[in-house]
Structures are given as C-alpha cells and as structure tokens.
Amino acid sequence: MQLQGVIDAAVAEIARVLLGKEAQIRLALCCLFARGHLLIEDLPGMGKTTLSHALADVLGLSWKRVQFTSDLLPADILGVSVYDRNDATFSFHPGPIFTQLLLADEINRATPRTQSALLEAMAEAQVTVEGERRPLPDPFFVIATQNPIHQSGTYPLPESQLDRFLMRLELGYPHPRAEREMLLRPQAAAGQRQVLRQCIEASQLAAIRKAVGQVHASDNLLDYLQRLVACTRQSAEFAVGLSPRGALALLGCARTWAVMHSRGHVVPEDVQMVLPAVAAHRLVPSGDFAGDGLALVALLQRSVDVIRP
Amino acid sequence: MIQDQQVPRNALAWIILSLFTLVAPHAARLPVWVLAVYAIAAGWRIMVYRGRWSFPGRRVKLALILTAFLGIFASYGSLLGLEPTVALLLTAFALKLIELAGRKDAYVLLFLGYFICITQFLFSQSLPVVLYSLCNVVLVTSALVALHRPGEHQFNRGSMRLAVTMLAQALPLMLVLFFLFPRIGPLWTVPVKSHTAKTGVSDFMQPGDIAQLSKSDAVAFRVQFDGPIPPRSELYWRGLVFSRLADGAWSSLPYYAIPARERRAAAVTTAAPPLQYRVILAPTQQHWLYSLRYARSSTPGVMSSADYRLFFPQEIEDDTLYSVSSWPRATLELQLSAWRRRTELSLPPGSNPRSRELAQRLRAAAASDAEFVDAVLTHLRTRGFAYTLQPPLLDGTHPMDQFLFRTRRGFCEHYAYAFVVLMRAAGVPARVVAGYQGGEINPVNRTVIVRQFDAHAWAEVWLPGEGWVRVDPTTSVSPERIEWGLEQALQAEGSFLADSPLSPLRYRRFAWVNQLRLRYDALAFQWQSAVVGFNSERQVQVLGRLLGEFSAAKFAALLLGTWALVLLPVALALLRRRQVPQLSALDRAYLQFCDKLAGRGVARAPGESPGRYAQRVVSALPASAAQVRQLTATYCDLAYAGREQTKTSLRQFAREVKAFRPRQ
Numbered sequence: 001m002q003l004q005g006v007i008d009a010a011v012a013e014i015a016r017v018l019l020g021k022e023a024q025i026r027l028a029l030c031c032l033f034a035r036g037h038l039l040i041e042d043l044p045g046m047g048k049t050t051l052s053h054a055l056a057d058v059l060g061l062s063w064k065r066v067q068f069t070s071d072l073l074p075a076d077i078l079g080v081s082v083y084d085r086n087d088a089t090f091s092f093h094p095g096p097i098f099t100q101l102l103l104a105d106e107i108n109r110a111t112p113r114t115q116s117a118l119l120e121a122m123a124e125a126q127v128t129v130e131g132e133r134r135p136l137p138d139p140f141f142v143i144a145t146q147n148p149i150h151q152s153g154t155y156p157l158p159e160s161q162l163d164r165f166l167m168r169l170e171l172g173y174p175h176p177r178a179e180r181e182m183l184l185r186p187q188a189a190a191g192q193r194q195v196l197r198q199c200i201e202a203s204q205l206a207a208i209r210k211a212v213g214q215v216h217a218s219d220n221l222l223d224y225l226q227r228l229v230a231c232t233r234q235s236a237e238f239a240v241g242l243s244p245r246g247a248l249a250l251l252g253c254a255r256t257w258a259v260m261h262s263r264g265h266v267v268p269e270d271v272q273m274v275l276p277a278v279a280a281h282r283l284v285p286s287g288d289f290a291g292d293g294l295a296l297v298a299l300l301q302r303s304v305d306v307i308r309p
Numbered sequence: 310m311i312q313d314q315q316v317p318r319n320a321l322a323w324i325i326l327s328l329f330t331l332v333a334p335h336a337a338r339l340p341v342w343v344l345a346v347y348a349i350a351a352g353w354r355i356m357v358y359r360g361r362w363s364f365p366g367r368r369v370k371l372a373l374i375l376t377a378f379l380g381i382f383a384s385y386g387s388l389l390g391l392e393p394t395v396a397l398l399l400t401a402f403a404l405k406l407i408e409l410a411g412r413k414d415a416y417v418l419l420f421l422g423y424f425i426c427i428t429q430f431l432f433s434q435s436l437p438v439v440l441y442s443l444c445n446v447v448l449v450t451s452a453l454v455a456l457h458r459p460g461e462h463q464f465n466r467g468s469m470r471l472a473v474t475m476l477a478q479a480l481p482l483m484l485v486l487f488f489l490f491p492r493i494g495p496l497w498t499v500p501v502k503s504h505t506a507k508t509g510v511s512d513f514m515q516p517g518d519i520a521q522l523s524k525s526d527a528v529a530f531r532v533q534f535d536g537p538i539p540p541r542s543e544l545y546w547r548g549l550v551f552s553r554l555a556d557g558a559w560s561s562l563p564y565y566a567i568p569a570r571e572r573r574a575a576a577v578t579t580a581a582p583p584l585q586y587r588v589i590l591a592p593t594q595q596h597w598l599y600s601l602r603y604a605r606s607s608t609p610g611v612m613s614s615a616d617y618r619l620f621f622p623q624e625i626e627d628d629t630l631y632s633v634s635s636w637p638r639a640t641l642e643l644q645l646s647a648w649r650r651r652t653e654l655s656l657p658p659g660s661n662p663r664s665r666e667l668a669q670r671l672r673a674a675a676a677s678d679a680e681f682v683d684a685v686l687t688h689l690r691t692r693g694f695a696y697t698l699q700p701p702l703l704d705g706t707h708p709m710d711q712f713l714f715r716t717r718r719g720f721c722e723h724y725a726y727a728f729v730v731l732m733r734a735a736g737v738p739a740r741v742v743a744g745y746q747g748g749e750i751n752p753v754n755r756t757v758i759v760r761q762f763d764a765h766a767w768a769e770v771w772l773p774g775e776g777w778v779r780v781d782p783t784t785s786v787s788p789e790r791i792e793w794g795l796e797q798a799l800q801a802e803g804s805f806l807a808d809s810p811l812s813p814l815r816y817r818r819f820a821w822v823n824q825l826r827l828r829y830d831a832l833a834f835q836w837q838s839a840v841v842g843f844n845s846e847r848q849v850q851v852l853g854r855l856l857g858e859f860s861a862a863k864f865a866a867l868l869l870g871t872w873a874l875v876l877l878p879v880a881l882a883l884l885r886r887r888q889v890p891q892l893s894a895l896d897r898a899y900l901q902f903c904d905k906l907a908g909r910g911v912a913r914a915p916g917e918s919p920g921r922y923a924q925r926v927v928s929a930l931p932a933s934a935a936q937v938r939q940l941t942a943t944y945c946d947l948a949y950a951g952r953e954q955t956k957t958s959l960r961q962f963a964r965e966v967k968a969f970r971p972r973q
Binding site for chain 2: 218220264265266272302305
C-alpha cells in the first residue's frame with residue numbers, strides 16, 4: 001500500500017511536466033523498477049528528454065546526456081585513461097556512462113561500434129576499459145531515444161540489439177486538452193528547467209524491486225503467457241517470435257506492473273498492459289502481414305484467449 | 310493483376326493433370342483430333358505460364374469454337390446424341406484451359422470438371438469406372454485446394470492430402486444421399502446412345518452368327534439363384550424363338566405378324582415349387598430377356614410373349630435387374646392352334662430337296678414323332694458330323710443339303726437349323742431357340758456368369774401329349790459342349806478365344822489368376838445388384854420396410870435426421886480435436902458465467918481479460934454490478950492469486966455461477 005502511494009506520487013510529479021502521458025510515465029517507471037533499459041522512439045520535441053529528466057529527478061538519480069553522432073567513439077562514452085604528468089601515472093577519466101541515468105540521444109546516429117559498447121555496458125552493468133573492469137553505479141538506467149524517420153545516414157539498431165531494451169515506448173502527440181494546458185503555462189526561460197521533487201528514496205526503490213521478486217505468478221497466468229509466446233512463434237504473421245528473453249521480460253514487467261498496482265500476484269491485465277511496450281520491438285512481421293509491431297501485438301492479443309487454450 | 314486472383318503454379322499443375330485424367334476414360338470414344346486439342350491446349354497454357362506465348366485473342370477464340378463445332382459435326386455427322394455432345398463438352402473443356410487466366414476461370418474449369426466426371430456414367434457404371442471417377446474427384450478437388458494456396462511454387466502433394474481428407478469427411482453424407490435421395494425420373498429425354506455394334510444375340514440368325522459371338526468373352530448376364538444351382542446341362546437360357554425361315558435366315562415373328570388372338574400365351578399349370586433367381590443383364594439394345602424354360606417375372610415392366618419368352622417394352626440400355634420364377638418341368642401348349650401349327654411347319658417352298666427327302670424317309674421308318682426325333686439325332690451322331698468354330702461357308706439356295714450331305718461340319722446354329730428343317734419337312738412342328746447355354750458358376754458368391762461365348766442355338770419340337778419339348782441336336786455331335794462348355798468342346802481345335810490373347814479366361818489354369826478373376830466377378834455382381842440396381846423401386850421398397858407407410862413428411866424427416874446423425878459426429882470430432890487440452894472446472898465455470906452475460910448482450914471479446922471484461926459488464930449491466938465484481942474477483946483469486954483451489958472453493962464458485970442471473 002505504502003509503495004503504491006509512493007509510486008502514484010512519483011507519477012503525479014512527473015505528470016506535472018509531461019502532461020497527459022500518464023500511461024507512458026507508468027510504463028517508464030515500470031521499466032526502471034524491473035531493472036530494464038528504455039528505448040523511446042519518437043519525433044523530436046515530443047518530450048523524450050523531459051521524461052528522462054523528470055525520471056531522474058523523481059528518483060533522485062544522477063544523470064548525464066550523450067548526444068550520439070556518427071563520429072562518436074566508444075571511448076567518448078566509457079572514458080579514457082589520461083597520463084598525469086605530476087604523478088607519472090595514467091589516471092582514468094570516467095566517461096558519461098558512469099552515472100545512474102544515462103540519456104543516449106539519437107542512438108541510431110552512432111556507428112555500430114559505439115552502439116555495441118553502450119549495449120554491452122547495459123547488459124553487464126560494468127565496463128571494461130584497458131583491461132580493467134569498472135562497475136557501473138546502481139541503479140544504472142539507460143534511456144535511449146531514436147528518431148523513426150529521417151533514417152538516412154543512421155545505423156538502425158539490429159533486432160538482436162533491440163532485444164536488449166526491456167521496453168520501447170512511443171510518446172505520441174499530446175491530447176489537445178493537455179496541449180492547451182501546456183500552452184497556457186508560463187514558459188521557463190531558456191536554459192532553465194523545472195526541477196522536480198524526489199519522490200522515491202533509494203531505499204524505497206530497493207523495496208519495490210524486492211517486492212517484484214515476491215510477486216506470485218500462477219499456473220493459469222503462465223499458461224496464458226506461454227500461449228502468447230507460442231502464438232508468436234507459430235503463426236504465419238510473425239517472421240520472428242518472442243525469444244525466451246522476451247518471455248522473461250514480459251513476465252518481469254507484468255510482475256512489476258502488479259506491484260505498482262499493489263497486487264501480490266499477476267493477473268492477465270498486467271501482461272496485457274505491458275505487452276505492447278515489451279513485445280512490439282521484438283516482433284518482426286512476415287511478408288504477408290501488412291502492419292508494424294504494434295499491429296502484431298494487437299493481433300496477438302486478439303487471437304490468444306486468456307482462458308480458453 | 311492482384312495476387313489473389315492469380316492461379317498459383319501449383320494449382321495450374323493440378324488442373325492440367327486432372328484435365329488429362331478426366332478425358333482419359335473417354336479417349337476410346339473420341340476422335341483422335343480431340344485428344345490432340347488437349348495436348349495443344351495444355352502446351353499452349355504452359356507456354357503462356359512461361360511467358361513465351363500470350364492468351365488467344367477474341368478472334369482466335371471464335372475461330373477455335375467454330376472449328377470445334379465443325380470438327381464434331383464432321384466426325385459424328387450430327388451435333389445431337391450422347392456421344393457428339395459429350396465430345397463437344399470435352400473439346401470446350403480443353404479450349405477453356407487456353408483462356409484460363411484468373412481464379413474465376415479456374416473455378417469454371419474445375420466445376421465443369423466435376424460435371425465431366427459424371428458424364429463417364431452415361432457410358433458405364435461398373436465398379437472400375439466408379440473407382441476411377443473417385444480418383445478424378447480427388448484430383449479436381451486437389452486442384453481446387455491448390456487454387457487457395459498462393460505462394461506455393463513447388464508442385465507438392467499437400468493439397469491432395471487435404472482434398473482426400475475433405476472427401477473422406479463427405480463420404481457418410483454421400484452414402485446417406487445414395488440411400489435416401491429421391492430418384493427423380495428424367496425431366497427430359499436423354500439422347501440415346503448411338504447403336505454401335507453390340508455383341509449379343511440378334512433377332513435373326515444365319516449360319517455363322519453365333520460362331521461369331523463365341524469369339525467374345527464379354528459378360529452377357531449374371532444370375533443368382535435363391536436355391537441350389539441346377540446342373541449346367543439344364544441351363545438353357547431362352548432369349549429368342551425363331552419360327553420363320555426366309556432367305557436362308559431364321560427370324561422371330563414380329564408382334565403384328567401374329568394374329569391378335571394368338572398374342573397371349575396359353576395358360577400353364579404350375580404345381581411344383583419354382584426355381585427362383587435374379588438376372589442382371591448387361592445392356593443389349595434389344596427388348597428380350599433371358600430366362601430358363603417357362604418363366605414368369607415379378608419385376609414391374611417385364612412382359613411375357615406367346616412363345617413363353619420374357620421381354621421389356623423398351624430397349625435395354627443399362628444394366629437391368631429382373632427376378633424370375635421358372636418351372637422347368639411345366640408342360641407348354643398341349644393344344645396347338647391351327648395358325649401356330651401352320652407357322653411352325655412352314656418351309657420355303659422348293660428349298661433343300663435332299664433334306665426333305667431324308668426327313669420323309671426317316672419319318673416313314675419311325676413309329677411316332679418322338680421316335681422320329683431320336684432317329685434324326687442318331688443320324689447326326691453317326692454320320693461323321695463335327696462340331697467346330699470354323700465351319701466351311703454355306704452358300705447357294707440349299708444350304709442344309711450342302712451341310713447335311715457335303716460339309717458336315719458346323720456350329721450349334723447349323724445343327725439347330727438342320728434339325729428344325731428336318732422336323733418341319735416331316736410334318737413335326739419345330740422351331741429354333743436362341744440364347745445361351747450353361748455359364749460359369751462362381752463359387753465365391755454362387756452366381757452363374759454367362760458370357761457371349763456361351764451363346765447357343767437349339768430346337769423345340771411339339772409332340773402330341775407333351776407339348777413343346779426342348780431338343781438340342783448339338784448334344785448328339787458334341788456332348789462336351791453341354792456338359793463342360795465351349796472350351797472343352799473345342800479343346801482339340803484350339804480355337805477358343807483365339808482372337809483375344811489377353812482375356813483372363815485364357816489363363817484359368819493358373820489357380821491364382823482364376824481365383825482373382827472369380828473374386829472380382831463376385832464383387833462386380835455385388836456392385837451391379839446392390840448399387841447400380843438400387844433404383845427408385847428398390848428404394849421405395851427399402852424405405853417402405855423402414856418407415857411403414859410412405860409419406861413426404863416422414864421422408865423429409867428421415868433425410869434431415871440422417872444428415873444430422875451423420876454430420877453431428879463429424880462436427881463433434883472436429884470440435885473435440887480443436888480443444889485438446891481440457892478446460893479445468895474453474896475455467897468451465899467462468900466461461901459459463903461469460904455465456905450468461907453474453908446472453909444479455911455483453912460477450913467477452915477474444916483475448917479480453919477477466920478484469921477488463923468485468924469493467925465493461927459493470928458499465929453495461931449496472932444492476933448486476935456487485936455480483937459481477939464479486940464473481941470476477943473470486944475467479945481471479947482462484948485462478949491467479951495462488952489461493953488454493955480446493956474442491957469446496959471450486960464447487961462454491963460453480964454454484965454461485967449457476968445461481969447468477971444477470972439483470973439489465
């Protein structure tokens with residue numbers, strides 16, 4: 001109960017700056033609680049950065065932002081050892097990745113080499129520079145953004161890399177009413193931004209994560225989840241189905257979602273709520289299917305019944 | 310063209326394949342050029358598929374159609390009649406292939422294919438033909454299935470597997486329809502078959518005719534006796550009675566040549582229990598039926614003639630089943646009318662003087678007509694007469710003089726001819742009877758198979774106090790013919806079936822060939838009597854036995870009821886297979902709950918979760934909100950929250966669901 005109050009407060013706080021996007025805010029928090037990384041795919045100016053700032057503020061995390069370009073090198077992210085003339089030693093200058101929340105802007109502009117350096121760090125929660133392992137801070141959370149159009153001169157993330165992101169979100173245009181409210185607000189001066197109150201303490205975050213591990217997933221629910229996964233692997237509409245990692249991600253997010261709604265067990269609604277964000281970027285439609293990942297997820301949800309096998 | 314409308318390569322292959330298998334059984338009846346049209350059409354369509362040629366233009370098509378009509382007319386001399394119309398249909402079928410562009414054309418072609426499959430039955434309804442057309446139906450259905458599987462570029466058998474499954478599912482329905490569907494008489498007259506030369510006994514007989522028949526091993530008819538089968542020397546299947554001799558040929562009396570009062574047979578007293586049997590006669594294109602001596606038939610439509618034969622008013626164009634009762638010992642026509650006596654004694658004036666002289670000499674020596682008959686038979690036995698399939702030709706005005714005094718070699722018709730001439734010359738009424746003698750007894754199903762080579766001619770003599778008596782002069786010359794059959798009688802000569810080296814009858818000495826042949830024949834008999842012979846009368850009989858009094862309502866109820874009975878198990882089996890994992894009691898109860906709500910117009914959408922559904926129901930049926938919420942919560946608790954599913958909790962939930970009445 002207490003945890004839900006905290007979470008609701010955090011959502012409300014973020015909603016102050018990102019109007020009318022509560023669902024996406026909740027999903028982003030869910031992703032974070034589930035120790036996953038988030039990929040936001042949307043046009044510029046839709047509030048991607050605002051969301052990541054807000055998340056960092058609310059959770060009281062340190063955060064850094066890296067603008068990815070085609071000449072960005074792995075060292076630019078991970079850090080370099082610099083020769084210190086005074087001590088006659090090499091001292092390590094940590095890169096921007098040594099932070100709790102990293103905003104990797106336009107990740108598809110960087111070369112695959114740089115992308116993979118980041119993705120490796122995301123997977124292992126540590127970096128290896130010049131043979132030395134350096135652990136990343138905990139929590140470590142990456143929000144990568146990607147521009148879905150203007151693809152020329154970019155290196156789109158391959159499917160195998162997309163799988164590393166727990167969720168992919170699209171923010172979308174705001175509701176006209178929310179937009180009107182935003183327009184009516186006094187605009188902050190350039191270079192300034194509204195700093196949000198920290199709502200979730202580190203201990204509370206740890207408590208949430210602990211609670212996630214204790215959520216019960218019944219046989220009925222696992223049956224449903226497995227039917228979903230099997231459907232993506234067997235139906236003709238899917239060229240690539242959900243991997244076992246995808247299935248785990250789905251269950252993990254559903255569990256987190258259950259905690260966020262103060263339930264000790266997962267119900268099918270939890271799975272269905274997180275399904276588009278978790279599954280859409282992992283599924284590839286086959287040639288016969290005229291639609292993208294989201295359409296596939298909708299089809300999946302319609303064709304797999306919750307109860308009837 | 311849209312991809313949906315194209316004919317996939319796989320389907321095209323199936324279509325061309327079925328095209329050829331459909332035309333194959335007709336090949337023997339078609340002019341060769343029609344087959345050439347098939348080859349050209351298939352070649353053309355394949356070239357179109359490969360992009361080398363193009364579809365024909367409108368003018369070319371018109372020219373092709375006209376040519377087809379002209380060709381059929383040139384080949385058959387007519388566009389009407391069964392064979393020309395079938396040939397025309399088959400030609401059009403081939404031409405349609407050339408303009409097979411989209412899926413619509415393929416439908417037309419394939420549905421026409423089913424129809425062409427049926428046209429086979431206009432010519433034959435035997436078991437192999439039926440099996441073959443079943444294969445054709447499978448092929449055409451495979452093509453239809455393949456038509457709906459776009460993107461299959463490799464020719465494969467997948468569509469055939471599905472087609473066979475579908476047809477197997479249709480099988481029970483086919484049986485129901487076979488037994489129950491009303492046999493509706495033809496709404497219009499089907500053009501009759503052209504009278505191509507059918508082998509069989511004809512209504513006039515010249516020396517050499519029956520010998521000609523003996524070259525054929527085609528089945529003339531099959532007989533099934535109810536009781537034991539009489540010995541084969543008693544099996545004289547009477548078909549025709551020849552009373553008139555003119556121009557060296559025997560012929561039967563035309564109906565109108567008989568005076569009106571003579572047209573009915575004299576009454577026959579029948580005391581002994583009759584022989585009961587059923588005959589399935591192969592099409593003869595003639596009227597008369599074959600039966601043992603003194604026969605009556607209970608089959609509707611069968612009539613009796615004055616000379617104790619059975620006949621049908623119509624020509625026999627299909628396999629025909631009739632049942633007969635026979636009294637072989639009955640006495641026939643004790644009193645001979647003056648007209649009848651005159652007819653049965655008449656001989657062409659001035660013919661065969663030496664034979665007449667011989668007859669009168671023998672009659673003078675005999676004390677009675679019966680003794681005279683014996684004397685003639687002795688004469689035939691002792692004067693070096695030979696039984697042969699290859700008799701020398703008889704010509705001139707006195708053929709019997711030539712036969713009796715010079716050649717002395719002949720087949721049964723020679724002996725019957727000579728015998729009757731001798732009888733009549735001596736003033737004994739006599740006539741030639743044509744039909745079949747003997748037959749092969751099939752031990753598998755105890756039927757007698759009578760073939761064309763069993764054709765025979767013998768004589769009947771009228772003796773005072775005895776009536777008409779059968780006399781077979783051939784027995785005097787060749788007793789083996791009657792005791793054992795034609796093969797044994799001609800063993801020395803080696804002329805039995807000399808013209809048909811492949812006939813299975815020639816290989817009877819191999820036991821397994823013979824066994825196989827007899828088993829097949831038994832099956833064919835079964836087929837003919839049970840399936841082909843199941844006409845409207847039999848159907849009404851069978852249904853009458855089942856239903857009692859016959860009424861349209863009862864019949865419709867039976868038809869629909871049986872359909873349901875046949876289709877329901879299939880449907881249930883299919884449904885069952887679809888939900889192999891059984892639902893748990895909990896889920897069943899919940900689905901029952903959903904059904905109740907669906908009855909109120911709020912059905913659960915596919916894939917909708919219980920919680921969402923409950924929200925929707927609550928807003929739609931606010932009166933039941935509390936109950937719906939409570940039941941959904943219980944279900945979710947049991948299904949997802951890990952609450953233990955005890956028997957009591959499940960039963961409790963099921964009871965609550967049962968008691969639940971959704972309100973608007």
